[in-house]
Amino acid sequence: xxxxxxxxxxxxxxxxxxxxxFVDEKLINEIVKEIQxxxxxSDINIALVQEISQSIKKKFKEEKAIPGLSEKERVIKILYxxxxxxxxxxxxxxxxxxxxxxxxxxxxxxxxxxxxxAAKLGxxxxxxxxxxxxxxxxTWRPAAFEQLEQLGKKISLPVFGSKKEKNPxxxxxxxxxxxxxxxxxxxxxxGRDALSKELIAELDKLYKKISPExxxxxxSADIGQSAEKQARAFHEITHVTGVIxxxxxxxxxxxxxxxxxxxxxxxxxxxxxxxxINDFERFNPKGFVGRMLGLGDIDALLxxxxxxxxxxxxxxxxxxxxxxxxxxxxxYEQIEAMKKMGPLNKIIQMIxxxxxxxxxxxxxxxxxxxxxxxKIIFNSMTKEELESPExxxxxxxxxxxxGSGRKEEDVREIIKYYKKSKKLMKMFxxxxxxxxxxxxxxxxxxxxxxxxxx
Numbered sequence: 001x002x003x004x005x006x007x008x009x010x011x012x013x014x015x016x017x018x019x020x021x022f023v024d025e026k027l028i029n030e031i032v033k034e035i036q037x038x039x040x041x042s043d044i045n046i047a048l049v050q051e052i053s054q055s056i057k058k059k060f061k062e063e064k065a066i067p068g069l070s071e072k073e074r075v076i077k078i079l080y081x082x083x084x085x086x087x088x089x090x091x092x093x094x095x096x097x098x099x100x101x102x103x104x105x106x107x108x109x110x111x112x113x114x115x116x117x118a119a120k121l122g123x124x125x126x127x128x129x130x131x132x133x134x135x136x137x138x139t140w141r142p143a144a145f146e147q148l149e150q151l152g153k154k155i156s157l158p159v160f161g162s163k164k165e166k167n168p169x170x171x172x173x174x175x176x177x178x179x180x181x182x183x184x185x186x187x188x189x190x191g192r193d194a195l196s197k198e199l200i201a202e203l204d205k206l207y208k209k210i211s212p213e214x215x216x217x218x219x220s221a222d223i224g225q226s227a228e229k230q231a232r233a234f235h236e237i238t239h240v241t242g243v244i245x246x247x248x249x250x251x252x253x254x255x256x257x258x259x260x261x262x263x264x265x266x267x268x269x270x271x272x273x274x275x276x277i278n279d280f281e282r283f284n285p286k287g288f289v290g291r292m293l294g295l296g297d298i299d300a301l302l303x304x305x306x307x308x309x310x311x312x313x314x315x316x317x318x319x320x321x322x323x324x325x326x327x328x329x330x331x332y333e334q335i336e337a338m339k340k341m342g343p344l345n346k347i348i349q350m351i352x353x354x355x356x357x358x359x360x361x362x363x364x365x366x367x368x369x370x371x372x373x374x375k376i377i378f379n380s381m382t383k384e385e386l387e388s389p390e391x392x393x394x395x396x397x398x399x400x401x402x403g404s405g406r407k408e409e410d411v412r413e414i415i416k417y418y419k420k421s422k423k424l425m426k427m428f429x430x431x432x433x434x435x436x437x438x439x440x441x442x443x444x445x446x447x448x449x450x451x452x453x454x
Contacts, residue, residue: 007292009038010083014076014293023071028060035079044086045228052082080289087258087285092242092267094282095214101133101185103210106244107203107234108218110191113246115144117218117272118188119151120280121244124270126157130183135175136161137168137206140190148188155277169205187212200237207238215240217266219257221247227257231266242269245283328378328418329386373406374414380404389418 013034020027032053039049059078066074095102104121106114115138122132134152136159138144145161152159160175168190179185189206192199207215215238219227227245234240245257248271258268268283378386380403385392392400392415401408 006038006042009034009041010292013038013079017072017075020072023075025060028057028075031075031079032056039086048086052086056082076293080286080293083289083293084286087289088267088283089285091282091284091286092269097130097183101179101182102214103185103187103212104214104216105187105189105207105210105212105238106216106218107189107238107240108191109230110141112191112218112220113272114138114191114218115147115188116151117216117244117246117270117280118148118186119155119157120272120277121216121270122152122157122184122186123155123277124280124282125184126155131181132157132184132186133179133182134159135172135179135185135187137171138188138190139166139168139171140192144188144190151277168202169209172206172210203234203237214242216242216244216269218244218246221245221257223257235266240266242267244268244270244272246272248273327387328381328389328414329383373410377401377404377406377411377414389415 013031016034017023017027017031035056036049036053039052040046056078059082060075063074063078065071066077069077095104106118106121108114115136118134122134126132134148134157136145136148145159145163148161149159160178162171162174165171165174172187187206187210189203190199215234217231217234217240219230223230227243231240231243243266245268268285271281271283271288273279273281377400380400385396385400392411397408397411397415400411404411
């Protein structure tokens with residue numbers, strides 16, 4: 001989980017607010033102390049922690065009551081806004097392709113994960129319909145080009161570079177004509193153990209030659225507050241336009257890197273949340289804070305859903321669910337989409353109302369394993385059985401279990417789940433769209449919290 005300790009601590013603070021009998025200055029002081037402790041433990045700059053503390057207290061005293069919000073909800077809104085500002089405020093805008101190709105240059109120190117992030121970034125844009133190329137200009141690290149080649153094959157993206165040429169400037173110059181046919185070109189550069197004169201000279205020459213529209217600095221989350229120093233140093237060389245923070249899955253110091261970058265001109269644009277190629281997302285401070293507070297992140301959830309399932313198919317599937325007409329084939333497609341979206345423990349964080357439910361990790365891991373087992377069982381069924389689950393008698397259940405290497409109880413569990421979900425959806429039948437929309441809108445959302453944009 002991203003910044004797990006900080007998230008758990010902030011959720012605990014929110015629970016204190018929700019369970020409080022009175023909302024007064026004493027409660028605010030207690031909450032501010034808890035937040036201070038949480039942020040400092042996450043390696044966030046003490047000056048920034050003091051600043052946010054004073055701002056929370058000031059807003060509570062001076063801001064007027066908001067119609068439709070209780071005092072508890074007003075306090076939560078203040079915390080949400082202040083933490084979002086601390087992490088960078090508004091999300092950075094997507095770059096506009098005014099002329100092809102849009103050139104994105106990745107810079108950073110050795111070990112920050114530039115090559116892996118180049119592939120993740122390429123995959124991100126390729127999924128959005130862009131024609132993407134990856135270019136390796138790292139002649140310093142052994143097998144850097146080969147690593148990018150292997151990553152490119154996994155995501156079916158072309159990779160350009162040279163195994164023999166040692167001059168990064170010549171590598172790029174020789175490729176310029178070939179790269180014109182692409183929408184986006186992502187250039188991976190060399191790093192060093194420190195920001196040496198040699199690295200500065202190399203990056204300066206490359207930057208002037210490439211003239212990239214975007215320069216993204218790749219930082220590892222575990223460097224903490226020194227992220228600000230690096231961001232400023234690289235910005236002086238290459239005019240950094242944004243930051244990618246890697247290794248945010250579980251590190252306690254990720255908060256320091258996020259907040260440190262927010263006070264420079266280089267906003268965090270992307271974050272790496274795991275080792276897999278899809279563990280990568282555009283950074284939205286408000287949604288990120290919403291996840292940590294257990295309020296959810298609808299934008300990120302919809303983004304993942306769009307990547308995982310065709311829009312028309314989603315509408316068709318949704319229509320079948322509401323009419324209670326779907327079969328096991330539809331259920332299979334639903335499970336396929338869920339698996340593509342990622343582990344349940346990450347998806348749960350994005351759903352308003354469930355992010356703060358503190359579901360046991362063991363339970364979520366078990367559900368992921370169960371989805372894998374169910375997929376195997378589905379693959380052992382015939383098309384007729386998937387389309388007409390009512391035909392699943394004892395002998396068929398036994399055959400499916402044997403064919404999938406699973407127990408008969410596992411097959412019956414799917415049938416039971418299917419019948420329950422179909423029965424639930426039939427309850428919606430006949431209800432107006434307005435009633436359904438109202439009911440869905442109330443699930444997991446606090447009354448009147450429209451300003452949170454969650």
